[in-house]
Amino acid sequence: MASLSSPATQNTMVQPRRIRVIKEGSRKQVGGGPVVYWMFRDQRIRDNWALIHAFDQANRNNVPVAVAFNLFDQFLGAKARQLGFMLRGLSQLQKNIEETLQIPFFLFQGEAEETIPKFLKECGASLLVTDFSPLRQVRKCKDEIRKRVSDSVSIHEVDAHNVVPIWVASEKLEYSARTLRGKINKLLPEYLIDFPMLQSQTNKWAAATNQSIDWDGLINNVLRKGAEVPEIKWCEPGEDAALEVLMGSKDGFLMKRLKNYSTDRNNPLKPKGLSGLSPYLHFGQISAQRCALEARKVRNLSPQSADAFLEELIVRRELADNFCFYQPHYDSIQGAWEWARKTLVDHASDQREHIYSKEQLEKAQTADPLWNASQLEMVYHGKMHGFMRMYWAKKILEWTRGPEEALAISIYLNDKYEIDGRDPGGYVGCMWSICGIHDQGWKERPIFGKIRYMNYAGCKRKFDVDGYIALVKRIVGNTKKREAETQLHKTTKELRS
Ligand code: FAD
Numbered sequence: 001m002a003s004l005s006s007p008a009t010q011n012t013m014v015q016p017r018r019i020r021v022i023k024e025g026s027r028k029q030v031g032g033g034p035v036v037y038w039m040f041r042d043q044r045i046r047d048n049w050a051l052i053h054a055f056d057q058a059n060r061n062n063v064p065v066a067v068a069f070n071l072f073d074q075f076l077g078a079k080a081r082q083l084g085f086m087l088r089g090l091s092q093l094q095k096n097i098e099e100t101l102q103i104p105f106f107l108f109q110g111e112a113e114e115t116i117p118k119f120l121k122e123c124g125a126s127l128l129v130t131d132f133s134p135l136r137q138v139r140k141c142k143d144e145i146r147k148r149v150s151d152s153v154s155i156h157e158v159d160a161h162n163v164v165p166i167w168v169a170s171e172k173l174e175y176s177a178r179t180l181r182g183k184i185n186k187l188l189p190e191y192l193i194d195f196p197m198l199q200s201q202t203n204k205w206a207a208a209t210n211q212s213i214d215w216d217g218l219i220n221n222v223l224r225k226g227a228e229v230p231e232i233k234w235c236e237p238g239e240d241a242a243l244e245v246l247m248g249s250k251d252g253f254l255m256k257r258l259k260n261y262s263t264d265r266n267n268p269l270k271p272k273g274l275s276g277l278s279p280y281l282h283f284g285q286i287s288a289q290r291c292a293l294e295a296r297k298v299r300n301l302s303p304q305s306a307d308a309f310l311e312e313l314i315v316r317r318e319l320a321d322n323f324c325f326y327q328p329h330y331d332s333i334q335g336a337w338e339w340a341r342k343t344l345v346d347h348a349s350d351q352r353e354h355i356y357s358k359e360q361l362e363k364a365q366t367a368d369p370l371w372n373a374s375q376l377e378m379v380y381h382g383k384m385h386g387f388m389r390m391y392w393a394k395k396i397l398e399w400t401r402g403p404e405e406a407l408a409i410s411i412y413l414n415d416k417y418e419i420d421g422r423d424p425g426g427y428v429g430c431m432w433s434i435c436g437i438h439d440q441g442w443k444e445r446p447i448f449g450k451i452r453y454m455n456y457a458g459c460k461r462k463f464d465v466d467g468y469i470a471l472v473k474r475i476v477g478n479t480k481k482r483e484a485e486t487q488l489h490k491t492t493k494e495l496r497s
Pocket residue numbers: 265274275276277278279281282312313314316317320384385386387389390393414418420421422423425426427428429430432433
């Protein structure tokens with residue numbers, strides 16, 4: 001188990017408890033070999049505690065620093081939509097990091113447990129800095145790297161994703177937002193602080209670093225292999241675009257849309273009522289801490305909306321990481337609480353009005369036009385409205401043979417089509433909807449048992465269902481039209497060449 005802090009992390013610019021020492025190298029000090037930051041979850045230069053720590057350790061020990069990124073093969077089933085977004089963001093990052101910080105960015109392809117230790121050996125690194133993700137695939141990969149690197153290498157893990165580091169906020173699985181909120185709020189004065197400036201790198205990387213990366217080749221490759229889930233065009237990738245969405249003067253969330261957040265965020269007809277930040281937060285192209293700092297600055301303009309946004313951005317988001325970090329079964333029924341498992345089993349064989357297969361659900365072929373619209377919004381727009389995600393997942397529980405199948409299908413569809421999928425927020429979103437985690441029990445009823453129930457009539461009371469169905473119809477029509485035009489353009493080009 002990593003120690004929370006050790007001598008190696010006492011004299012650091014980053015708060016010591018934001019760092020976990022995964023491995024203490026035999027060379028007590030970092031001195032001697034370069035520092036490498038293996039960038040994984042927090043794919044940004046600005047406001048990145050892991051990058052700040054790597055720089056800090058390199059400068060203190062007069063050694064160079066580099067960033068390394070490993071491109072897995074279709075990680076967690078990612079397709080063109082997600083990998084195109086990520087790689088376009090990374091190509092901007094490489095340009096910026098080499099121009100503004102004069103440090104090299106290395107991109108490897110394959111299994112990180114092979115490529116990262118190999119790189120550390122080649123460059124004689126003395127310290128590997130990693131960022132933090134609670135997902136099992138990431139933790140397994142990191143543990144494999146820990147076993148493979150030489151004794152002399154130290155490994156420090158930095159939670160650059162959460163405002164309050166997960167292991168600081170709570171040392172255990174939290175029951176609900178209510179039990180975590182107080183712990184986080186007590187620690188905000190210490191952790192919701194501004195970021196230090198990155199000093200320029202004092203030591204140049206020795207070896208030739210003009211590792212030119214064929215970004216177009218990489219991107220075309222993932223677009224071809226993942227063509228089944230095409231890219232979205234409404235959401236521009238990269239750190240600069242992320243900041244624009246957060247606080248741009250034209251249409252930025254905090255500048256132009258915050259005031260309606262508390263009233264509009266549950267209205268699927270007003271997608272602009274949400275911040276639109278989840279694609280950037282998921283890929284780490286913007287820091288949640290940055291979003292929180294900037295939201296606090298404008299809080300007096302709309303306190304209620306600002307507080308509602310901070311609750312989602314900090315408490316709800318960290319609750320999702322807390323669940324995935326402390327609950328190994330974070331994406332299966334075993335991860336549900338006893339009361340929920342029992343109620344789901346008690347009602348697993350209740351008569352269902354409809355039973356749909358994964359294919360019928362994927363193709364939005366149910367008898368419920370509202371549910372079909374939400375599925376089509378996810379498939380064509382790549383980001384289903386937050387309110388509809390609850391209804392969408394709960395209906396899958398109602399229309400499949402049992403909760404295990406419902407969970408498997410909802411996670412499969414969510415990870416395949418959502419631009420912000422493959423995220424703790426998604427696993428927890430599905431588990432909340434189908435297994436009632438972070439929720440209470442409700443009046444018992446068929447199929448749902450005590451799991452919170454949602455239905456069409458309830459939605460009708462809350463918003464204009466027909467309006468939402470029409471909105472999605474327009475989105476699907478426009479997307480299909482644009483795809484046809486792109487296809488025509490491509491064919492014409494090929495015919496001409
Ligand atoms: P905003 O309301 O503007 O929220 C701002 C940020 O706060 C979000 O980007 C997110 O980081 C965080 N946040 C908001 N709501 C939640 C929540 N309920 N739980 C955790 N964090 C939250 N979120 C994902 O990031 N990826 C997913 O794959 C995902 N799948 C979901 C599936 C289901 C079934 C449900 C019920 C929820 C899911 N969520 C997921 C949570 C939430 O719906 C999205 O984070 C939100 O809709 C993203 O849009 P936004 O950033 O515009 O929202």
